[in-house]
Amino acid sequence: MxxxxxxxxxxxxxxxxxxxxxxxxxxxxxxxxxxxxxxxxxxxxxxxxxxxxxxxxxxxxxxxxxxxxxxxxxxxxxxxxxxxxxxKAPCYEGEYYQSDLIGCDLVYQGETLATVLDMVYGGPNDLLEVKKSDNDVVVLVPFRNEFVGDVDIINKKIELRVDWILD
CATH class of the missing domain: 2.40.30.60 (RimM)
Incomplete structure (x- = not known):
C-alpha cells in the first residue's frame, strides 16, 4: 500500500x-x-x-x-x-491532500500552463509551487478561489482562473 x-x-x-x-x-x-x-x-x-x-x-x-x-x-x-x-483522515469539500495536488496540471482555458511541484504552507495562504510548461520557471500561486477553480484529483487537473498569476 x-x-x-x-x-x-x-x-x-x-x-x-x-x-x-x-x-x-x-x-x-x-x-x-x-x-x-x-x-x-x-x-x-x-x-x-x-x-x-x-x-x-x-x-x-x-x-x-x-x-x-x-x-x-x-x-x-x-x-x-x-x-x-x-x-489518512477524510477530506471535506474543498480540501485536498498535498500528495493529491502534486503532479496536477494547471490548466487555463484548456491549455496546460504549469505542473504542481509542491505546496508551501504559511502566512495567510497556502501556495502551489508550480513549474511553468514553456520555460521551466518555478512560480508560487496562491491556492485561493480568485486564482484556482475546479480541482480534479482523478484526472490530475486544476483550473487556473487567471493566467497572469504565472508571470
Whole structure:
C-alpha cells in the first residue's frame, strides 16, 4: 500500500521524547489509529512503532518507540509523518491532500500552463509551487478561489482562473 504524508514533526516536548505534531489535514483524531509511522526528510527516512498518542487537537503528541529524550526528539523536527494511505483522515469539500495536488496540471482555458511541484504552507495562504510548461520557471500561486477553480484529483487537473498569476 502506498504511503501519504499526514503531518509534520514540530519539535520535542517534555523529557521523555514526546513529539509535537502538525496535522496536514487539521484533523488529529485519526492519529490514534497509527501503529507505525515513517518519519521522512529529504532522502532520510526511518520507521517507528507508535507507543502512545497524547492530547488532542493542536496539542497532540506522539510517543515513538526509540525516541526517549528531548535531544533525540529534536533530531526529527521538520520531518514529515507518513502512514499507509488507508489511515489518512477524510477530506471535506474543498480540501485536498498535498500528495493529491502534486503532479496536477494547471490548466487555463484548456491549455496546460504549469505542473504542481509542491505546496508551501504559511502566512495567510497556502501556495502551489508550480513549474511553468514553456520555460521551466518555478512560480508560487496562491491556492485561493480568485486564482484556482475546479480541482480534479482523478484526472490530475486544476483550473487556473487567471493566467497572469504565472508571470
Amino acid at each position: 502506498s504511503q501519504i504524508i499526514v503531518g509534520k514533526i514540530r519539535t520535542s516536548h517534555g523529557v521523555k521524547g514526546d513529539l509535537k505534531v502538525f496535522s496536514s489535514s487539521g484533523d488529529y483524531d485519526h492519529y490514534s489509529n497509527f501503529e507505525t509511522v515513517v518519519l521522512k526528510k529529504g532522502n532520510r527516512s526511518k520507521s517507528f512503532e507508535v507507543e502512545a498518542v497524547k492530547g488532542s487537537g493542536a496539542s497532540t503528541l506522539l510517543k515513538l518507540k526509540g525516541i526517549d529524550s528531548p535531544e533525540e526528539g529534536k533530531l526529527y523536527a521538520g520531518y514529515d509523518i507518513l502512514v499507509d494511505e488507508g489511515l
